[in-house]
Amino acid sequence: MTAGRSGRRPGSSGARAAILEAAKKRFSEHGFDRTSIRAVAGDAGVDPALVHHYFGSKRQLFAAVVELPIDPEVVMEVFGAVPLDQLGATMVRILVTLWDSELGSAAVAVLRTLVAGTDPGLARSFFVEVALERVRSRIATASDDGSGRVALVASQMLGVLVARKVVELEPLASMPVEAVVAAVGPTVQRYLTGELG
The missing domain is CATH 1.10.357.10 (Tetracycline Repressor, domain 2)
Structure with missing residues (x-):
């Protein structure tokens, strides 16, 4: 029996929103420094690579959460x-x-x-x-x-x-x-x- 991959969720349009929601909660509760891409991915039910795919770095993810118009x-x-x-x-x-x-x-x-x-x-x-x-x-x-x-x-x-x-x-x-x-x-x-x- 082979383990299933934990990469992109089915219906990936919902994955981006799930990542943003998980990141917002993590950043709010734990701050920037104590929030990891891996933890956000776990909360969103996606592979960490998908977070990097959509948002790049943790700083860029934070910018997306607060909707900054610049990097x-x-x-x-x-x-x-x-x-x-x-x-x-x-x-x-x-x-x-x-x-x-x-x-x-x-x-x-x-x-x-x-x-x-x-x-x-x-x-x-x-x-x-x-x-x-x-x-x-x-x-x-x-x-x-x-x-x-x-x-x-x-x-x-x-x-x-x-x-x-x-x-x-x-x-x-x-x-x-x-x-x-x-x-x-x-x-x-x-x-x-x-x-x-």
């Missing part, structure tokens, strides 16, 4: 490559430019859902373990793991997002990107690498 890995690569003393300005420039782009309305809608949603675990996973983890690991030192610093960065950038795109508070709402970078970038840089008080 966060692209942004993370830039944050990982820029010189540390330019990271604050670069983060502000990239994020504000993204929010102002054609993808911006979808990105803003996702962030609104995450922040105002009924699932704080998913929002926390997104901000702490996905959006800012690479930045945190870059700025971590022996005496400061950087968690408090990236939380301050998140609060600053969420404030800019809400003021610029949700409340449309002038003059910030119509300020050119480089003016926002000049005003906010030094604060973000201080949160990342400067004295906090």
Whole structure:
């Protein structure tokens, strides 16, 4: 007797939805770091290879769960490559430019859902373990793991997002990107690498 293969489920159109549902539950309950592709696949009743087939990496799966309009890995690569003393300005420039782009309305809608949603675990996973983890690991030192610093960065950038795109508070709402970078970038840089008080 041969063992059955656990690959693609019959009626694979339902497999993608089952994977997304299982991933959403896992990410919400266990966070990004403690969720594995294998565990998501087990919950969805599919082979892990099928999860990779549909979604690629775990980070891309998370992006699909929260319906991000862009692959966060692209942004993370830039944050990982820029010189540390330019990271604050670069983060502000990239994020504000993204929010102002054609993808911006979808990105803003996702962030609104995450922040105002009924699932704080998913929002926390997104901000702490996905959006800012690479930045945190870059700025971590022996005496400061950087968690408090990236939380301050998140609060600053969420404030800019809400003021610029949700409340449309002038003059910030119509300020050119480089003016926002000049005003906010030094604060973000201080949160990342400067004295906090």
